Amino acid sequence: AQSVTQPDIHITVSEGASLELRCNYSYGATPYLFWYVQSPGQGLQLLLKYFSGDTLVQGIKGFEAEFKRSQSSFNLRKPSVHWSDAAEYFCAVGFYTSGNTPLVFGKGTRLSVIA
Amino acid sequence: EAGVAQSPRYKIIEKRQSVAFWCNPISGHATLYWYQQILGQGPKLLIQFQNNGVVDDSQLPKDRFSAERLKGVDSTLKIQPAKLEDSAVYLCASSLGGNEKLFFGSGTQLSVL
Numbered sequence: 001a002q003s004v005t006q007p008d009i010h011i012t013v014s015e016g017a018s019l020e021l022r023c024n025y026s027y028g029a030t031p032y033l034f035w036y037v038q039s040p041g042q043g044l045q046l047l048l049k050y051f052s053g054d055t056l057v058q059g060i061k062g063f064e065a066e067f068k069r070s071q072s073s074f075n076l077r078k079p080s081v082h083w084s085d086a087a088e089y090f091c092a093v094g095f096y097t098s099g100n101t102p103l104v105f106g107k108g109t110r111l112s113v114i115a
Numbered sequence: 116e117a118g119v120a121q122s123p124r125y126k127i128i129e130k131r132q133s134v135a136f137w138c139n140p141i142s143g144h145a146t147l148y149w150y151q152q153i154l155g156q157g158p159k160l161l162i163q164f165q166n167n168g169v170v171d172d173s174q175l176p177k178d179r180f181s182a183e184r185l186k187g188v189d190s191t192l193k194i195q196p197a198k199l200e201d202s203a204v205y206l207c208a209s210s211l212g213g214n215e216k217l218f219f220g221s222g223t224q225l226s227v228l
Binding site: 004032036041042043044045046049051090092094101102103105106107108 | 159
């Protein structure tokens with residue numbers, strides 16, 4: 001069964017510092033990979049996704065992620081964090097069979113931003 | 116464009132009571148999902164509809180949970196009877212077709228006492 005691991009439960013970074021959130025997945029075939037962000041009291045919002053092609057994908061709000069097949073990873077990065085980036089970040093994995101398979105989400109990483 | 120609407124925003128009930136949640140997806144979205152998000156965990160799919168048909172309900176506890184999407188638009192999720200472990204945020208999401216991009220509502224936070 002496919003699974004997603006986000007090793008870091010909580011990360012604190014200073015405003016303006018760089019950020020990397022880790023995500024590892026377990027699945028035999030090439031998965032579809034996603035990062036979602038959830039602000040307090042809000043639903044999840046898609047930041048970016050990888051389906052195929054270029055392994056470095058750009059998303060909204062200045063985020064990017066890199067798919068590394070050899071490491072089964074899809075880490076999220078941002079060069080300079082803003083206070084408004086404080087939120088919960090979820091990595092998710094899916095795969096294509098008939099085109100509509102459920103996503104499996106990781107447990108999330110909570111990001112705190114300090115001045 | 117209007118987003119995914121959910122109500123109520125919060126609900127507090129006692130165990131063994133029943134509760135219902137409502138979701139109105141984005142207009143034109145064929146696929147509707149109900150997720151359960153327990154504190155400290157990621158969302159877990161309960162049920163997925165394609166129009167008014169069920170695509171996946173393998174993780175729905177069918178002895179107490181039920182869901183319907185009669186006209187292929189809005190949907191209700193019901194729990195009867197509720198247990199303490201049902202305390203969670205129930206998220207509704209919709210998409211045009213597949214899972215390429217899901218749009219989530221703000222959720223219903225359920226507390227079972």
